[in-house]
Amino acid sequence: MSKRGGVFLCFIVCMGAQAIQAAPPLRIVGSSAVFPFAAVVAEHFHYKTQEPTPIVESIGTGAGIKLLCESQNGPDGAITSRPFTESEKKKCEQQGVQVQEFKIGQDGLVLIKRKGSQDFSLTLEDLRKAIAEDLPMDSLCKKNPNQTWNQIQPSFPAVPLHILGPAPASGTYDVLTEKIKEPCGSSLRHDGVYIEAPANENLIIQKVLNAPDAVGIITFSFYEKNKNHLLALPVEGITPSFSNIQEGIYPLSRPLYLYIKLNDLSYHANRALYVMEFTSPDAVGETGYLQKKGLIPLPEQKEIHERARRLLQVSSNDIFLKEILSPFRYAQGLRMTSLLYLNIKSCHPEEPRSGELRIWSKVLYQTRSLA
Amino acid sequence: MKKTLRKRHRREKYFKGLGFASLCLALLFLGTVFGNIIITGVPAFFRTEVLREAAPSDFLNPHAQYALDGEKKWITASDEVSLYYKNGETGNLTPEQIKTIQSLEAHDQIRLAFNGAFLTHSDSREPELAGIWGGLLGSLLTLIITFLTAFPLGIGAAIYLEEFATKNRLVHLIEVNINNLAAVPSILFGLLGLVAFIHFMGLPRPSALVGGLTLGLMSLPVIVVATRASLAAVPYALKEAAMGLGAMPLQVLFHHVIPAALPGIVTGIILSFARALGETAPLLMIGMVAFIATPPSSFLDPTTVLPVQIFNWSRSPEMGFVENTSGAILVLLFVLVLLNSIAITIRKKFELQNAF
Numbered sequence: 001m002s003k004r005g006g007v008f009l010c011f012i013v014c015m016g017a018q019a020i021q022a023a024p025p026l027r028i029v030g031s032s033a034v035f036p037f038a039a040v041v042a043e044h045f046h047y048k049t050q051e052p053t054p055i056v057e058s059i060g061t062g063a064g065i066k067l068l069c070e071s072q073n074g075p076d077g078a079i080t081s082r083p084f085t086e087s088e089k090k091k092c093e094q095q096g097v098q099v100q101e102f103k104i105g106q107d108g109l110v111l112i113k114r115k116g117s118q119d120f121s122l123t124l125e126d127l128r129k130a131i132a133e134d135l136p137m138d139s140l141c142k143k144n145p146n147q148t149w150n151q152i153q154p155s156f157p158a159v160p161l162h163i164l165g166p167a168p169a170s171g172t173y174d175v176l177t178e179k180i181k182e183p184c185g186s187s188l189r190h191d192g193v194y195i196e197a198p199a200n201e202n203l204i205i206q207k208v209l210n211a212p213d214a215v216g217i218i219t220f221s222f223y224e225k226n227k228n229h230l231l232a233l234p235v236e237g238i239t240p241s242f243s244n245i246q247e248g249i250y251p252l253s254r255p256l257y258l259y260i261k262l263n264d265l266s267y268h269a270n271r272a273l274y275v276m277e278f279t280s281p282d283a284v285g286e287t288g289y290l291q292k293k294g295l296i297p298l299p300e301q302k303e304i305h306e307r308a309r310r311l312l313q314v315s316s317n318d319i320f321l322k323e324i325l326s327p328f329r330y331a332q333g334l335r336m337t338s339l340l341y342l343n344i345k346s347c348h349p350e351e352p353r354s355g356e357l358r359i360w361s362k363v364l365y366q367t368r369s370l371a
Numbered sequence: 372m373k374k375t376l377r378k379r380h381r382r383e384k385y386f387k388g389l390g391f392a393s394l395c396l397a398l399l400f401l402g403t404v405f406g407n408i409i410i411t412g413v414p415a416f417f418r419t420e421v422l423r424e425a426a427p428s429d430f431l432n433p434h435a436q437y438a439l440d441g442e443k444k445w446i447t448a449s450d451e452v453s454l455y456y457k458n459g460e461t462g463n464l465t466p467e468q469i470k471t472i473q474s475l476e477a478h479d480q481i482r483l484a485f486n487g488a489f490l491t492h493s494d495s496r497e498p499e500l501a502g503i504w505g506g507l508l509g510s511l512l513t514l515i516i517t518f519l520t521a522f523p524l525g526i527g528a529a530i531y532l533e534e535f536a537t538k539n540r541l542v543h544l545i546e547v548n549i550n551n552l553a554a555v556p557s558i559l560f561g562l563l564g565l566v567a568f569i570h571f572m573g574l575p576r577p578s579a580l581v582g583g584l585t586l587g588l589m590s591l592p593v594i595v596v597a598t599r600a601s602l603a604a605v606p607y608a609l610k611e612a613a614m615g616l617g618a619m620p621l622q623v624l625f626h627h628v629i630p631a632a633l634p635g636i637v638t639g640i641i642l643s644f645a646r647a648l649g650e651t652a653p654l655l656m657i658g659m660v661a662f663i664a665t666p667p668s669s670f671l672d673p674t675t676v677l678p679v680q681i682f683n684w685s686r687s688p689e690m691g692f693v694e695n696t697s698g699a700i701l702v703l704l705f706v707l708v709l710l711n712s713i714a715i716t717i718r719k720k721f722e723l724q725n726a727f
Contacts, residue, residue, distance in 0.1 A: 027673075036687070039662040040497075043495060046664065048437070052665055057577070057658060058660065058662075
């Protein structure tokens, strides 16, 4: 046994030595709703920059923020479905963790019916009465008894409740449960009134088209594609339009965030590269890959992308200031960065679309090797 | 007399029939599960490819733009095209796109090919590009750590408890506790690992080291119980005979008792490792549920294991992950069958050695 044990020990040591040499990948933690988007970006980021693929963990918004703010090392960024609370900000500051917020998009849900069927406007309260598993009655939480729409509001049509919506695996399901959460828990009905359709929104649309009384819950991009057959129910009197969701007026929507750690950017310059890819037109633009996965871009996308670029300049500049120049010659560092950028850009005129990221990664690589 | 005899025969027949029926039912369940997994999982080993020059760019997989395959002619098709071509599911395709696929089909510009990438690639958010290599390698590294911790500790503890410990209250208490631990739900070991290895010792979080240590803790009591049982099953006469010939206790142990008990010990260990290989719950607790696209190159690298990857895939909204999930389950089952057959072979070998 001793011989074999020695071999194993040697194996471990060799493996360990290897690990020290390799550059650590970025680590992004947080919300399960943003997880699919962040992971897709991670892959494109890897292929564009040749940096190691970031590791994305879905542990929930709260846990993600806690982990991010715990220490200055830890994860490089948090993905969240809500902004930091005051206490979370304070905790971050106490640990000396600096973060920058990037809004990355909007999540939106649309209640649809077949065109030509009876239209009505719901409130969030009505929606809760329709699909929540438990409802508050006489200050107790009881099983949802409603079976027809007019049991919820007398003015609603007297047809049975029949609602098709997202399944628990999807981020859209989380939006729904979050909006109806209070006060009796976020669980949706399991008695056949609410039917979960797994990740095939076309299926929901087909069912709604075939059943005049059914109400479907789909993401906004699918509603857009099938607008001419469908009717969107206004929620709280607001119709789900692109601009209403983008601006966050429509109640069944929420912004998604990426928080990036600013500590020691000269060492972790690839953080800025990652944000740059996340906010690029390639990801969230008209035909961006994130929009295909269901993210609604924000109107101020361009400004956010510009902020990411500035962060990148700053971190590249940081390398110059910290490692090469004295920290007081900021302007000179900035000039050198942009010179290097233009230089590399002119060397690679054939870079494919969104080659900017690739050029930036080369800039960072060069400044690092200079240092 | 005759009457009671007939009654007894009838009873025996009923009992036999009952046993046979329950066996059939179990086989039926097993067949349904396996059949379902195989039917949904086998397509994962084939991928849809399209001719690069013939197909529109949105038919190619999202990473085709990076020209990872060089200038290859056949390119892996996107998830939606693949699903339509394989299963006829229209998904989110427009009627025009479907027409295009049909024309590609008519011109032999779309084909099914063996998907080697499913075995050699690591995780991806694009089901048509995702593979299990990272998970498989992570499982292997994790299992090595599990083996290194659970094997020496478990065997040592069992031998001490069975052969050397004086039977006092403390030892009795330890015995009872080990027996209890063997039945504790595995998620509790995940909690223990989280507190002991990550919060207290500060080991790197989603690494094979922490996962392996946690699974090692989980398999430890099972190994102790199995080893003790097989040590206890060695007839006392064997020891007495050895001692009668003047062997020291240590000689008795290593020359006679352990060889005789080895088949049982090995079976217990391999079965507990097979369980560790398929374990998910404790690993979720210690944060191994992450998207990791780079296969681990050391015990400290961020790692995921195959069962956790299966869990992750099964939660993904993309339809293509349904077949991937089943395909990965097939691979996991294959590895488990392999481990169990190794256990049987080893046991047979040692049994033969000791038969003389």
